[in-house]
Amino acid sequence: MAEHHNAIISAGAKLFREHGFDGVGVIEVAKEAGLTHGAFYGHFRSKADLAAESCRRAFEEQHGVWPAGMTLSKFVSMYLSGEHRDRPAEGCPVPCFAESIGRQEAIVRREYAKGFENYVRQISAQFEMAGQTKVRARKDALLLISALVGGISAARSIVWSDRQMSNGILAETKKSVMQQFGLR
Template structure:
């Protein structure tokens, strides 16, 4: 049975969306192609009609996850023009975000794995980082473009680090202390 272009596009989208979520939840090696395809209701063999390899899927899913995060941030900024950075901190360095790695920040979820991935994956993440720094640079305060970029990088590194540390701790009080310390420092431009 021949599948229409529309159906193929829908299947590809389902695979990509599921992969973006599952890789953040389990890591890049935490789910295989067969299990992923089963989750979306497709056959393992059908995977190769959509992607040349798992590596290609990892790169595209990483790009998708980072694009989705930036879109979420843009919505936060749009909804809170009076305090976009504070509103971002309320979302990003929160217990809620920490508890849902599958729908949260890719770098906070699997950043330590990216350096061991093929160049195509690292290229996708690097491009995503640049776009993220550019977006964050629009809401941090600084006099020059160069200093805004440095503040954006510092803020993002602090945010990601806070989420990683909070997830690593099995002490809820310590996790909350980490999140509040970084959220407050970034929101008040102390980093």
């Protein structure tokens, strides 16, 4: 039972990142988890309950714990990469969910807010370790996240019609962010 529950959450985390909360139904999530549509309701009362758990899982997978040895420079490079752009189902939930989170039920919005705040804390901690005050570190973390999310979102929006422009967006955003924050 626990294995099926976990499989449904994992499938939801993947599919909601790839297609958005409104672009995936319970049937698709159950199928991705290897279960029937009817089995879903033995685990969740509603799609919103699944979306909330899947949102939490997506943040845990991507931003649960800052990896040892991960510098801000490495993080920026990984975030603004073609691999991250081309694999949203396995990437950061912020750009995947940002556009539609306001239309979701409160339970989903709360999980998103918790995940986002944890993400901000992790980035802030990296700036603090570099000697910034708590207040400045938080401001820079918010600015950095905004730049990264904007860059990856813009690159994803154009990749299917103009891959060269998409690659340019990633490269220029990375260059600008590295310069702005003194990263190498």
